Amino acid sequence: MIQTALAPLSLHGWRRRTIYDAELDGTVPIPSEDEIKRSIGKKIREYRLTRGYSRLKLGMKIGISDAQIFKYEAGQDHVRASVLWQISEALEVPVILLFGSSASSGYTDDEPDYLSLPDEATIFAAFRRIAPPDIQARVARLILALAVQDGESQGGSSG
Template sequence: MSNEARQPNATDVNVGHRVRMRRLELSMSQGKLAEILGLTFQQIQKYEKGANRISSSRLDEIAKALSVPVAFFFPESAHSSAEAMQVQELLSTANSLRLQRAFAAIQDPDVKRSLLILAETLASQANPSLEPS
């Protein structure tokens, strides 16, 4: 093995993103999850980044703590494309979860459509290859 820094395994990264996404959905801190599992929050950080591989028994404990089946951490789409991985990474951030919840709470379809057009317009200004639909 070379002296270069080892890159995290893609599966470990995907599983870590799913752990983070579910933890944030539950509004649970890394410290709280660590406490439930008898770990440090730094270990949870490493799991979520994919820097440390999660053993099968630990993944089972995490699944129970987050009230999901172990299969939750291995969605078929996570391995199907780079685009699916980007979506998964995006959905694992606190701000995107807040945005999803806020968007879902809007009842008026015209307001939702206007908000979507605004977001697409702002995105296209930052990245011209993303033109509004």
């Protein structure tokens, strides 16, 4: 893992250095346009197959052709933001999950990459399907309580 450094933060002391700092100062290469298109296309294909959708079925759900879905998945065409949003809704995954990490960026962090957990999208989709709102709220509170408990056990809160 790459050690993170502290970066100056005006008026507030120091903050943890992020990938954005590294991109700005040139220490981490920014992925090319083609790498980004291929990465997004790969994620679209991955979640489409996870849902058991054909290209035709996904295309019909969002009103575009299966050939266009193929072009997106192959990284041949840019996916407009509005189309990416429609795809995420059709696949029942948060749009952020369609932005795969670029292996070529060379960036790793001390934090685990929660967005790349293989079952996260499935869990999120299942959570959205919990019918009684009170049960869904209980599950959400349980998850948040476990996250706080885990953060405290790791010494995450320093106040």
